Amino acid sequence: MIKTITNRRDFLKKMAATAAMTAAASLFPGIIFAEEQVENIKASGNLKWTKAPCRFCGVGCGILVGTENGKAVAVKGDPNSSVNKGLCCVKGYHQTICMYAKDRLTKPLVKRNGRYVEVTMDEALDLVASKMKETIKKYGKDSVAMYTSGQSTIPEGYVASKLMKGAIGTNNLDCNARLCMASAVAGFLTTFGADEPMGCYEDIEHADVFVTWGNNMAEMHPVLFSRMLDQRLRRDVKIIDFATRTTRSSMAADKSILFKPQTDLAVANAIAYEIIHNGWMNKKFVSEHCNFKKGLTNPGYGTEDKFKFKDKPTSIDFEAYKEFLNDYTPEKVSKISGVSIKDIKYLAYLYGHPNKKVVSYWCMGMNQHTRGTWINNLVYNIHLLTGKISQPGNGPFSLTGQPSACGTAREVGTFTHKLPHGVVMNKAHREHAAKIWKVPVERIPAKPTYHATEMFRALDRGDIRFIWTQVTNPMVSLPKVGRYTKGAEKADRFVVVSDVFPTPTSDVADVILPAAWHIEKGGLYGNSERRTQHWNKMVDPPGEAMADAWQTIEVARRMGFEELFPYNKETHEDEIYEEYRLHHKGKKHNMAPLEVLQSQAGAMWPFVDGKETKWRYNPIYDPACSNGKDFHFYGNKDGKAIIWQRPYEPAAESPDDEYPFWLNTGRVIEHWHTGSMTRRIPVLHRAMPHSYVELHPEDAKKYGISNGQKVKVISRRGSTILPASINERGLPTKGQVFVPFFDENMLINEVTLDAFCPISKEPDYKKCAVKIEKV
Amino acid sequence: MPVKSYIAHPHDGKYQELLTELSMISACDIIASENEEIAIVITDTINAVEDEKIELQINSIKSLKMLSMVSGFETGQ
Numbered sequence: 001m002i003k004t005i006t007n008r009r010d011f012l013k014k015m016a017a018t019a020a021m022t023a024a025a026s027l028f029p030g031i032i033f034a035e036e037q038v039e040n041i042k043a044s045g046n047l048k049w050t051k052a053p054c055r056f057c058g059v060g061c062g063i064l065v066g067t068e069n070g071k072a073v074a075v076k077g078d079p080n081s082s083v084n085k086g087l088c089c090v091k092g093y094h095q096t097i098c099m100y101a102k103d104r105l106t107k108p109l110v111k112r113n114g115r116y117v118e119v120t121m122d123e124a125l126d127l128v129a130s131k132m133k134e135t136i137k138k139y140g141k142d143s144v145a146m147y148t149s150g151q152s153t154i155p156e157g158y159v160a161s162k163l164m165k166g167a168i169g170t171n172n173l174d175c176n177a178r179l180c181m182a183s184a185v186a187g188f189l190t191t192f193g194a195d196e197p198m199g200c201y202e203d204i205e206h207a208d209v210f211v212t213w214g215n216n217m218a219e220m221h222p223v224l225f226s227r228m229l230d231q232r233l234r235r236d237v238k239i240i241d242f243a244t245r246t247t248r249s250s251m252a253a254d255k256s257i258l259f260k261p262q263t264d265l266a267v268a269n270a271i272a273y274e275i276i277h278n279g280w281m282n283k284k285f286v287s288e289h290c291n292f293k294k295g296l297t298n299p300g301y302g303t304e305d306k307f308k309f310k311d312k313p314t315s316i317d318f319e320a321y322k323e324f325l326n327d328y329t330p331e332k333v334s335k336i337s338g339v340s341i342k343d344i345k346y347l348a349y350l351y352g353h354p355n356k357k358v359v360s361y362w363c364m365g366m367n368q369h370t371r372g373t374w375i376n377n378l379v380y381n382i383h384l385l386t387g388k389i390s391q392p393g394n395g396p397f398s399l400t401g402q403p404s405a406c407g408t409a410r411e412v413g414t415f416t417h418k419l420p421h422g423v424v425m426n427k428a429h430r431e432h433a434a435k436i437w438k439v440p441v442e443r444i445p446a447k448p449t450y451h452a453t454e455m456f457r458a459l460d461r462g463d464i465r466f467i468w469t470q471v472t473n474p475m476v477s478l479p480k481v482g483r484y485t486k487g488a489e490k491a492d493r494f495v496v497v498s499d500v501f502p503t504p505t506s507d508v509a510d511v512i513l514p515a516a517w518h519i520e521k522g523g524l525y526g527n528s529e530r531r532t533q534h535w536n537k538m539v540d541p542p543g544e545a546m547a548d549a550w551q552t553i554e555v556a557r558r559m560g561f562e563e564l565f566p567y568n569k570e571t572h573e574d575e576i577y578e579e580y581r582l583h584h585k586g587k588k589h590n591m592a593p594l595e596v597l598q599s600q601a602g603a604m605w606p607f608v609d610g611k612e613t614k615w616r617y618n619p620i621y622d623p624a625c626s627n628g629k630d631f632h633f634y635g636n637k638d639g640k641a642i643i644w645q646r647p648y649e650p651a652a653e654s655p656d657d658e659y660p661f662w663l664n665t666g667r668v669i670e671h672w673h674t675g676s677m678t679r680r681i682p683v684l685h686r687a688m689p690h691s692y693v694e695l696h697p698e699d700a701k702k703y704g705i706s707n708g709q710k711v712k713v714i715s716r717r718g719s720t721i722l723p724a725s726i727n728e729r730g731l732p733t734k735g736q737v738f739v740p741f742f743d744e745n746m747l748i749n750e751v752t753l754d755a756f757c758p759i760s761k762e763p764d765y766k767k768c769a770v771k772i773e774k775v
Numbered sequence: 776m777p778v779k780s781y782i783a784h785p786h787d788g789k790y791q792e793l794l795t796e797l798s799m800i801s802a803c804d805i806i807a808s809e810n811e812e813i814a815i816v817i818t819d820t821i822n823a824v825e826d827e828k829i830e831l832q833i834n835s836i837k838s839l840k841m842l843s844m845v846s847g848f849e850t851g852q
Contacts, residue, residue: 024813
């Protein structure tokens with residue numbers, strides 16, 4: 001007989017059942033379960049449920065965390081969140097389990113005579129502050145650095161920026177978001193003069209066509225992908241997966257189109273060519289709202305230390321742009337890209353069709369690209385040429401990888417060139433920040449210093465002598481990481497690592513500061529759709545673990561900057577947010593008040609007159625529009641967006657006779673980034689216990705490799721050994737291998753190349769040349 | 776003591792057969808949909824070894840097309 005759940009092992013079984021029923025509801029809208037069974041599920045003990053955003057990806061799902069006796073015991077999707085509508089992914093449901101891992105860092109550790117010894121938090125913070133002061137005295141302000149995260153909360157990022165730029169007076173602050181979405185930032189800024197997507201997730205309910213550019217949403221943004229699949233069940237919706245590898249997203253899509261690595265640049269131009277030559281261009285929109293520009297070409301790849309590049313944009317006219325596109329006919333591009341002429345024309349048809357609303361989604365495929373800024377520009381071109389932008393269901397939308405890459409890295413500005421509002425190069429922006437921070441404006445340097453890759457090169461060279469990392473694991477995530485690990489271990493370098501767990505990065509630390517996890521502190525995150533979400537502390541951190549923001553404040557005070565950091569320990573997150581809001585006052589970026597964020601599952605900025613803005617640059621929705629026209633791209637002084645002439649250029653390193661394979665790296669659904677949290681969640685670890693190398697079956701046959709056999713992946717930088725995966729989760733094209741990067745024991749970033757986009761400085765983890773050997 | 780939940784999808788025309796087979800596994804609770812051909816399966820086992828055995832047992836059911844794990848808890852923690 002079929003049993004119902006009544007009283008056995010109750011609570012967790014009910015939670016497990018709820019999770020599965022919620023997931024089923026996303027796959028089968030309108031699904032009904034027997035009433036008595038559902039009633040049994042509803043009872044869930046004496047838990048206190050508190051809202052928060054999910055700790056993991058940039059989608060920013062709303063979750064409810066169940067706590068009991070000072071412990072987090074369950075997670076469920078927040079039905080009041082418009083992001084996920086009660087759904088969670090497999091990582092989301094299990095996130096709090098990592099908090100109780102046996103090897104949790106609970107005591108500060110200081111390396112003495114090559115061994116770590118426990119000290120009190122006061123001693124550790126004293127040492128960090130004194131070492132930072134001593135280094136500045138000996139080597140100057142630019143010899144100390146902080147490297148933070150797109151997983152840092154808004155208050156954490158804000159106090160890091162205030163300490164480095166406002167108090168110490170150095171721009172040596174960058175973050176791991178440089179590795180994941182800097183190209184999207186540079187793309188938005190060069191095209192629109194303002195960062196972040198103009199649309200929101202509600203576009204999913206309006207679009208007729210979704211084109212995913214190098215983006216495996218089924219694994220990386222599963223809740224949004226479920227929302228797309230849900231729409232397809234309800235109405236005539238097409239999902240087109242445009243990628244270099246067949247993934248779960250390709251399999252679920254209506255059409256999978258594969259292209260050769262790096263040739264997305266050429267295909268995007270071919271789509272623009274087709275749109276213009278078939279008369280699908282929205283002439284009125286383009287003439288009223290767009291300018292045309294070109295930049296420098298052949299800018300290099302940044303593989304050498306102290307690489308410099310500055311683009312020189314020049315205006316061109318439409319005819320010059322049209323002439324340029326003659327090099328990108330479907331026939332020519334088909335030969336470069338491997339995409340059939342028919343498929344190029346099909347993509348152009350979808351974008352050009354006057355009655356189809358189209359959303360383009362992308363994430364790391366376009367951003368981790370040595371021409372990342374260019375490919376972002378080129379996808380915007382397509383939406384601008386057709387006028388399919390800033391309206392429900394029409395728009396380009398860059399998804400972020402991390403939960404606050406937008407909220408913290410981009411909006412607070414934890415990049416070397418950024419301030420909470422604007423950039424360090426702009427005098428008015430420096431004055432604005434200095435006034436709120438109550439510091440002399442001349443203290444904020446006008447020149448950016450080191451982006452992420454160059455920051456760790458500077459540590460290796462000795463230009464930086466002290467570095468403090470928070471909420472990130474660069475000794476697993478940096479490209480060509482072998483050099484940077486050795487650099488951090490050199491004599492006369494001082495490395496401070498704040499983290500929740502021991503990692504390969506804490507292995508090179510001189511001081512390890514135990515950090516509070518997500519719900520052991522309060523905070524705010526900002527997700528991909530400009531949604532700021534607040535949460536309160538729910539449980540105490542273990543031992544002496546402390547919130548990262550409070551660690552920064554304690555060190556700042558010990559360095560003599562007490563007046564700049566006057567916050568209370570119990571309320572510092574909310575106090576900092578109120579101060580931070582001052583930077584963004586105004587219709588273009590106003591942040592929602594704290595009381596709004598405390599009472600609901602987030603709000604999108606610009607938040608004006610008590611309302612969030614769903615579609616920017618469109619006066620129907622955006623009160624910042626003031627030009628009296630039907631669109632206003634107010635990030636640029638003339639209110640117009642820019643259509644960029646950007647060519648196809650090859651990758652920094654391509655396969656050759658010696659290294660005949662492309663290496664592509666990425667993520668899997670079970671693990672979050674470098675796996676330091678998810679590998680400590682037993683159910684996720686068991687589901688994906690180690691990394692692997694995906695091979696095309698013909699390549700595997702040629703090398704005599706079968707599933708599970710050990711394969712050595714070798715590049716000019718290094719090598720690693722992994723088990724082979726053939727025809728399993730993903731399928732690379734012939735001549736390509738794919739390796740997930742979550743596994744610190746199979747460190748694929750020993751193999752990758754530290755080439756980056758010369759404009760955004762974001763490394764390309766998707767393309768370098770390797771050879772393979774059967775071990 | 777692992778607790779896990781799954782969504783079980785039957786092969787075409789095999790829904791009732793799948794429910795019958797699942798109901799014969801003692802460590803499984805089943806919540807069957809009334810209007811779609813899927814079932815929620817909750818497993819409750821004493822340790823990881825038993826958990827793996829149950830998963831294998833479920834996966835060996837011929838009428839089962841696909842078993843997707845949704846959540847899992849280790850209650851010993």
